Amino acid sequence: xxxxxxxxxxxxxxxxxxxxxxxxxxxxxxxxxxxxxxxxxxxxxxxxxxxxxxxxxxxxxxxxxxxxxxxxxxxxxxxxxxxxxxxxxxxxxxxxxxxxxxxxxxxxxxxxxxxxxxxxxxxxxxxxxxxxxxxxxxxxxxxxxxxxxxxxxxxxxxxxxxxxxxxxxxxxxxxxxxxxxxxxxxxxxxxxxxxxxxxxxxxxxxxxxxxxxxxxxxxxxxxxxxxxxxxxxxxxxxxxxxxxxxxxxxxxxxxxxxxxxxxxxxxxxxxxxxxxxxxxxxxxxxxxxxxxxxxxxxxxxxxxxxxxxxxxxxxxxxxxxxxxxxxxxxxxxxxxxxxxxxxxxxxxxxxxxxxxxxxxxxxxxxxxxxxxxxxxxxxxxxxxxxxxxxxxxxxxxxxxxxxxxxxxxxxxxxxxxxxxxxxxxxxxxxxxxxxxxxxxxxxxxxxxxxxxxxxxxxxxxxxxxxxxxxxxxxxxxx
Numbered sequence: 001x002x003x004x005x006x007x008x009x010x011x012x013x014x015x016x017x018x019x020x021x022x023x024x025x026x027x028x029x030x031x032x033x034x035x036x037x038x039x040x041x042x043x044x045x046x047x048x049x050x051x052x053x054x055x056x057x058x059x060x061x062x063x064x065x066x067x068x069x070x071x072x073x074x075x076x077x078x079x080x081x082x083x084x085x086x087x088x089x090x091x092x093x094x095x096x097x098x099x100x101x102x103x104x105x106x107x108x109x110x111x112x113x114x115x116x117x118x119x120x121x122x123x124x125x126x127x128x129x130x131x132x133x134x135x136x137x138x139x140x141x142x143x144x145x146x147x148x149x150x151x152x153x154x155x156x157x158x159x160x161x162x163x164x165x166x167x168x169x170x171x172x173x174x175x176x177x178x179x180x181x182x183x184x185x186x187x188x189x190x191x192x193x194x195x196x197x198x199x200x201x202x203x204x205x206x207x208x209x210x211x212x213x214x215x216x217x218x219x220x221x222x223x224x225x226x227x228x229x230x231x232x233x234x235x236x237x238x239x240x241x242x243x244x245x246x247x248x249x250x251x252x253x254x255x256x257x258x259x260x261x262x263x264x265x266x267x268x269x270x271x272x273x274x275x276x277x278x279x280x281x282x283x284x285x286x287x288x289x290x291x292x293x294x295x296x297x298x299x300x301x302x303x304x305x306x307x308x309x310x311x312x313x314x315x316x317x318x319x320x321x322x323x324x325x326x327x328x329x330x331x332x333x334x335x336x337x338x339x340x341x342x343x344x345x346x347x348x349x350x351x352x353x354x355x356x357x358x359x360x361x362x363x364x365x366x367x368x369x370x371x372x373x374x375x376x377x378x379x380x381x382x383x384x385x386x387x388x389x390x391x392x393x394x395x396x397x398x399x400x401x402x403x404x405x406x407x408x409x410x411x412x413x414x415x416x417x418x419x420x421x422x423x424x425x426x427x428x429x430x431x432x433x434x435x436x437x438x439x440x441x442x443x444x445x446x447x448x449x450x451x452x453x454x455x456x457x458x459x460x461x462x463x464x465x466x467x468x469x470x471x472x473x474x475x476x477x478x
Contacts, residue, residue, distance in 0.1 A: 007073075007170035008250050014171075015251060016263065017178040018329070022243050023268040024185070025326025026113055027236040029319050030297045032272045033279045035232045037290045040220035041212040045273070047226050051233035052269050055430050058422040059239040059388045061261035062395035065407045066096075067248020068257065069399075074337040075100055075242035078249055079394070086400040095390030099242030100333045102383035104353075105374050106241065107330035108361035111159045112371065114323040116298060118154035119144060121316035129306035137306055138299040148365045155365055156358070162327040163354030166335050167347040170250050174328050185321040189271065192314055193278040205285030212290060213276050227437045230430060231380060237268055238326070240384030240391070240431075242333040249336075257407055258416035278315075331357065381438030389431040396424035 009015035036044050070078025075096040083092045123129065129137055144150050165173040200206035234240055251257075279301065283290050286304040290296075297319075305312040331354065339349035364371040395404070408416035 008252050010171055010175060012252075012255055014175045014179055015247070015255060016260070017182045018174055018325075019244070019247055019260070019264045020267050021178040021182045021185075021325030022247065022329030023237045023264055023326075024182070024271045025236075025238075025322045026110070026117075026319060027232070027238075027326070028268065028272045029275050029279075029322055030113065032232060032236065032275060033296050035228055036213070036276055037280075037283075037296055039225045039228050040217065041290070042214050042216035043218060043220035044225055044229055045213060045276075046216050046218075047221060047229035048233055048272075049269060051230045051430075052237070052265050054422055055230065055427050056233050056237045056239060057261050057265045058419055058427040059234075059392055059431070060237055060244055060265060061258055061416065061419050062391050062423055062427075063239060063242075063244035064248040064251065064257045064261060065395055065399070065404065066391065067245040068251045068253075069403050069407050070245075070249060072340065073246075073249050074340045075245035075249075075333050076337055077340055078245055082399060082403065083394075085403065086398055088398045092390065092394045092398060095387050095394060096242050096245060098383050098390070099240055099245070099387035100337060102379045102387060103241040103243055103330045104334045104357060105360065105379045105383070107162070107327050108357045109364040109371050109374050110323065110327050110330060111155055111162070111357070111361045112151075112364045114158040114320070114327065115151040115155035115365070116144065117316055117319045117323055118158060119151045120298065120302065121313060121320060122154075124302075124305075124309050124312035124316060127309040129302055129312070130309065132306060134303045137303045138295070140302075141295060141298045145368065152365070155361065158323070158327070159354065159358045159361065161324060162331055163350050163358075165324070165328050166331050166354070167350035169346050174332065177328055178325055181321045181325055185318060185325075186271075188314055188318045188321070189274055189278060192311070192318065193274050195311065196278045196281040200281030200285045203285045205283075206281045208284035209277065209280035212280060212284070213273070223437065224441065227434060227441060230434045231385075231438055234384055234388060234434070235380065236272060237265060238329065240386075240388035241330065242387065243329045245391075246333045246336050247329070256410065256412035256416075258412040258419055261419070262415070377442055381442045382435070385431055385435035385438060389428060389435060392423050392427040392431065396420065396428065 009018065036048075066078055066082060067075065070081045072078045072081050076093055079093040079096040080090050083090045123140075165177050167173065168176070197206050197209075200209065238244065248257075251260075279296070280290060282304045283296070283300055288300045288304060301315060302312060305315070331350070334353045334357075335346065335350045338344070338353050339346050342349070360374075364374055404420075408420075
């Protein structure tokens with residue numbers, strides 16, 4: 001049972017929309033299109049889908065289990081409680097701590113990206129791109145980055161909306177936003193994908209986009225592509241951020257955790273693919289660069305849609321809906337912890353914590369180096385993968401079998417038992433790999449400059465051996 005006074009989702013639909021709203025965000029639009037475009041299209045997609053099924057679902061199910069089984073409303077409290085009840089050290093709560101820290105840092109720069117979205121939404125509503133050359137339109141993004149004061153009001157507006165929604169609590173804030181915004185999001189996304197596919201048929205843009213997305217060249221699958229796909233899968237679903245542990249603590253007993261994990265992961269994947277179908281036919285129709293990276297969303301699309309302000313506005317409305325539901329979920333773990341730890345109201349905890357993320361976010365707004373460090377230097381390659389690794393190790397090997405059986409019992413039990421194989425054996429290995437390779441990818445130049453490369457390889461192999469040794473020791477004690 002949840003802790004006394006802990007809120008619960010009002011219905012399965014409300015929980016599903018909130019969880020889907022958390023996983024479906026800018027990661028499915030801005031970041032997914034960027035990663036897909038720069039990592040070989042269909043080859044990346046194949047690895048991405050495999051990562052969702054074999055790693056994403058097991059981690060997501062593990063987080064839901066910890067959240068609902070733990071007698072606490074915060075992720076840290078839930079894992080502490082389960083560690084005590086399972087007879088193991090509270091050090092395992094480091095998984096929740098790392099995840100909560102990751103979500104805190106991510107929402108700070110998420111507000112910056114959302115501010116860019118609002119800026120472009122207003123520009124399209126004002127039809128300000130009409131009649132301008134591609135060079136001028138593309139240059140507006142660079143100008144905006146060089147002058148953050150252009151988006152400063154939008155940054156405060158978005159951060160304020162996020163804090164306000166979280167301050168209203170689970171049912172009147174998070175749930176309310178998800179129940180109304182997510183259906184609108186789906187309608188807009190399907191409509192835009194249909195528009196993009198239909199209008200691209202005559203020019204051949206649709207055929208090129210479909211080939212790019214669904215005809216894999218397996219020779220393009222490299223360790224770098226695989227690492228990017230696994231990292232994107234984790235980012236997209238929102239695992240390793242303590243979000244789903246927190247959301248799980250509000251989960252009623254009549255909801256099947258295994259089925260919920262599979263449903264949310266499938267919806268998230270379908271949204272990402274549909275977003276690709278909304279974006280890439282336009283890209284190929286206009287002969288634009290599919291490997292435009294982050295600029296694909298803020299430079300390529302505005303160029304292609306400069307004469308169709310209403311379509312451009314719809315795209316950025318879509319992005320705004322995705323951003324707000326995700327930012328709310330990213331702030332929730334920290335707020336739940338502060339409210340529980342210091343025995344304060346949810347509203348007070350939300351505004352205090354929100355003020356802190358706003359200050360950190362200003363650092364990302366005014367410094368691209370700080371933004372990159374938080375995104376790809378700390379939260380992405382280190383905090384989130386380590387959190388997910390500890391979560392699956394704890395759920396698979398240290399959580400009481402009695403508690404685990406209780407959480408998997410009932411509808412979907414056989415599915416849950418099947419997924420537990422991946423929780424125990426597959427997800428820990430690959431989360432360890434994504435941590436090591438992601439860190440190496442981000443810091444290889446610095447590492448090589450500091451120490452001998454062979455020594456680094458030796459150390460990394462040592463880490464892998466230590467991880468395997470730890471697992472074996474755990475097995476011996478079970």
